[in-house]
Amino acid sequence: MSASNANPALRSLVRGLLVWSPLWILTTFLFGGLGVVYVLFLKQDKFVASQAILVGEEAAGAIRRLGRFQTQAERKAAQATILEIAKSQPVVRDALMAVGRPDSRWGYKAFPSKEVIEDFAKTRIVVHAPRGTEFGATSVLYLDVIANTQDETLKLSKALCDALESWLQNARQARADDVILDGEETELAEIQAARESSIARHPFTRLDAPIVSDRPIGPGQTTIVALCSIAGLVFGLGIVFVVTPIDASYQPLIQPEQVRAASERTPLVAISSNRGRDLAFQEISQRKSLQNESNMQDREETPRQKPRLAKLSA
Numbered sequence: 001m002s003a004s005n006a007n008p009a010l011r012s013l014v015r016g017l018l019v020w021s022p023l024w025i026l027t028t029f030l031f032g033g034l035g036v037v038y039v040l041f042l043k044q045d046k047f048v049a050s051q052a053i054l055v056g057e058e059a060a061g062a063i064r065r066l067g068r069f070q071t072q073a074e075r076k077a078a079q080a081t082i083l084e085i086a087k088s089q090p091v092v093r094d095a096l097m098a099v100g101r102p103d104s105r106w107g108y109k110a111f112p113s114k115e116v117i118e119d120f121a122k123t124r125i126v127v128h129a130p131r132g133t134e135f136g137a138t139s140v141l142y143l144d145v146i147a148n149t150q151d152e153t154l155k156l157s158k159a160l161c162d163a164l165e166s167w168l169q170n171a172r173q174a175r176a177d178d179v180i181l182d183g184e185e186t187e188l189a190e191i192q193a194a195r196e197s198s199i200a201r202h203p204f205t206r207l208d209a210p211i212v213s214d215r216p217i218g219p220g221q222t223t224i225v226a227l228c229s230i231a232g233l234v235f236g237l238g239i240v241f242v243v244t245p246i247d248a249s250y251q252p253l254i255q256p257e258q259v260r261a262a263s264e265r266t267p268l269v270a271i272s273s274n275r276g277r278d279l280a281f282q283e284i285s286q287r288k289s290l291q292n293e294s295n296m297q298d299r300e301e302t303p304r305q306k307p308r309l310a311k312l313s314a
Contacts, residue, residue: 016244017237024236031232035225043224045216047150049157051143052207055079076136079129082204085171086143086164087121089114094163096120099155125160140207150212157210168203 017024055078085091096112112120126144129135145160147153219227 013241013244017240020240020244024233024240027236027239028229028232031235032225032229035228038228039221039224043221044148046146046148046218047153047213048144048146048217049150049153049210049212051145051157051161051210053082053141053143053161054205054207055082055139055141056204072136075139079127079136079141082141082164082168083127085167086127086160087125088167089117089121091160091163091167092117092121092125094166095156095159098159098163099152124156141204145210146217153212154210161206165203172203 055075093112096117101111124146126146128142128144130138130140130142143157143161143164145153145157147156
């Protein structure tokens with residue numbers, strides 16, 4: 001006995017799926033087509049370039065103490081300074097102007113405008129610690145830049161590091177000048193030597209070249225089209241489940257009890273269960289046809305008996 005015969009509601013639901021099959025097939029192809037249109041005409045690939053940098057006390061503007069940090073709090077403060085300056089508008093503006101207008105299918109009205117700079121700083125620049133470590137736990141930071149092409153990503157990564165280094169050096173030089181003005185005459189020579197040494201050192205060290213992703217970040221084209229098609233299928237099936245009434249009182253034309261009783265009386269069931277089931281259906285059909293013929297004969301004999309009954313009553 002199949003599950004559909006045992007559960008009339010399931011049989012009714014399957015019948016509704018077959019009846020409304022054009023609907024959910026149409027929604028599947030419609031959503032899949034929308035995914036293809038998005039992939040071909042709207043989606044922009046994005047690549048990421050990750051530049052590893054080694055941060056020293058020079059990044060925090062230290063003049064006399066150069067090199068490693070004394071405490072983790074100092075290291076964390078210096079890295080927070082780099083995070084803020086890397087996303088500042090002057091640094092981002094200098095990096096964008098060094099690279100030039102990007103190749104965009106929509107383009108920009110003004111480049112670099114304030115909106116473009118803010119959007120780039122929020123969505124295209126990511127400063128983070130190495131994986132599995134807390135921010136400030138090590139002296140290594142990763143400066144990630146996101147762009148539409150690999151070549152553009154490399155250029156923006158280099159330009160952003162150059163602009164960040166320039167602004168950190170200017171900030172350190174300004175702080176060194178303030179220290180000289182506030183220093184005593186006996187310490188001027190020592191402060192001047194420390195100032196020159198600090199200016200000569202880089203605020204951070206770039207560890208190797210930036211690593212650019214081989215494939216665009218995010219889901220691929222095939223994945224997007226497949227997800228859209230699945231969403232269309234689910235949407236169409238949801239409509240079918242809403243509009244299809246679940247008729248629990250549905251009964252098949254031939255009840256399973258009749259098939260089982262007929263199969264028990266058929267001697268060929270022992271030879272083949274499928275053959276016995278077929279013979280059972282044939283036996284039930286023959287019984288129904290004989291019953292229909294007997295009913296028709298009864299209807300034909302009834303008009304003939306009416307004149308006889310009339311004569312007898314007369």
